[in-house]
Every structure is written in structure tokens, then in C-alpha cells.
Amino acid sequence: MIHIREITPDDAGKLLKLMEELDREADYLLFEPGERPMDEVALREHIRKLEPPRFGTFFVAEATVAPDTDIATPETDIATEFAGYLEVRRMPWVRVRHRAYLVIGILKRHGGKGVGTRLMQEVESWARKHGIRRLYLTLIAENKAAVALYRKMGYETEGRHPASMRLGDRFVEELTMGKWLD
Numbered sequence: 001m002i003h004i005r006e007i008t009p010d011d012a013g014k015l016l017k018l019m020e021e022l023d024r025e026a027d028y029l030l031f032e033p034g035e036r037p038m039d040e041v042a043l044r045e046h047i048r049k050l051e052p053p054r055f056g057t058f059f060v061a062e063a064t065v066a067p068d069t070d071i072a073t074p075e076t077d078i079a080t081e082f083a084g085y086l087e088v089r090r091m092p093w094v095r096v097r098h099r100a101y102l103v104i105g106i107l108k109r110h111g112g113k114g115v116g117t118r119l120m121q122e123v124e125s126w127a128r129k130h131g132i133r134r135l136y137l138t139l140i141a142e143n144k145a146a147v148a149l150y151r152k153m154g155y156e157t158e159g160r161h162p163a164s165m166r167l168g169d170r171f172v173e174e175l176t177m178g179k180w181l182d
């Protein structure tokens, strides 16, 4: 079972674990494994300073997982892990506070089951509630799963950026995609 909720500073450790696993397994994110510049303390402080919705927020998809022991105790009965997250970055200044930038990542073992769709729906209602009118993101053009998810959610390609990222020996194109919320 997957439960979508907004993050709190106390989730920093679990979120960092998720991000580091994504850095190891996902081909199309920003960081190579080991490059992520925040430790748990810094991430906790970062989440605290967001003051949602002022500077944005994170949504997490929390999955119930089977305990790795046969002995059931209250502690081992219910274990959870973060299956994915969606980061919303925003600035509160008058000229730009109508827009928010998104970053999403779902672990492979939880992929293709609608978690990305649910996170994108959640951020859309959160954005409407807080007067945000424009959601946008960047992605590597060859990331078929991401293109499919964003198109399905009504995002349109707004810009193309050739040789914008480097994957090994290849320089690859990035796209900006966005959606206007009526």
C-alpha cells in the first residue's frame, strides 16, 4: 500500500536514503552516486527552512513493506520505506511566486504502478490551493517514462536545450515542460 503525504523535517533520514538509492539506479537524474551535496542534518534543516508553501515542499510516497523478520513485534509489524518523492521549489517574491519547479523520482521496484501519477496529481491540488499557476520541470529528452508521465498530466514542451547534460561520453538534450493551471 502506498500513502502520499507531505514531508516533515523528521523524514530527512528516510528521504536521503531514497535519494541516494535513486542516484545509484536512475540514469536521468542530476547527481552521480556520491555527488549529492547534503547530509541528513543539512537536509533536515533545508526542509525546516522551506516553511511550506513559501519556498516549496516535498511530497513522499510511503510504502508499507514486509518486515525482514518472522518474529512479529509491535516494532516489526509495520515497516515503511519511501518509494518516491516529488520536490516543489518555489520563491515567494511577487513576480515569480505564481510558478513552481518540480523534481520527481520513483524507485524502480515501485515504478509503473501509478505512484508518479499520484504524486503529480497531489502537487497540482497543492499548487491550486496556494495560488500557484504554473508548474514546470526539466528532463532529459530521451527519458521516455518521464516524457510519458508529463504528457499524460497535460504538460507541454516549452524549450529544448541541446547538449545540456552529460551521460558518460554523450552530451544529451534537455527539455523544459510546463503546465498552466486554469
Ligand SMILES: CC(C)(COP(=O)(O)OP(=O)(O)OC[C@H]1O[C@@H](n2cnc3c(N)ncnc32)[C@H](O)[C@@H]1OP(=O)(O)O)[C@@H](O)C(=O)NCCC(=O)NCCS
Residues within 6 Å of the ligand: 026, 027, 028, 029, 104, 105, 106, 107, 110, 111, 112, 113, 114, 115, 116, 117, 118, 137, 138, 139, 140, 143, 144, 145, 146, 148, 149, 152
Ligand atoms: C519517470 C517516473 C517518475 C515515472 O513514475 P512512475 O511511478 O513509474 O509513473 P506511473 O506509473 O504513474 O506512469 C505514468 C505514465 O508513465 C508511462 N511510463 C511509466 N513507466 C514507463 C516506462 N518504463 N517506459 C515508458 N513509459 C512509462 C506510462 O505511459 C504511464 O501512463 P499510463 O498510466 O497511462 O500507463 C519514474 O520512472 C522515475 O522516477 N524514474 C527515475 C527518475 C527520473 O527519471 N525522474 C524524472 C526526472 S525529470
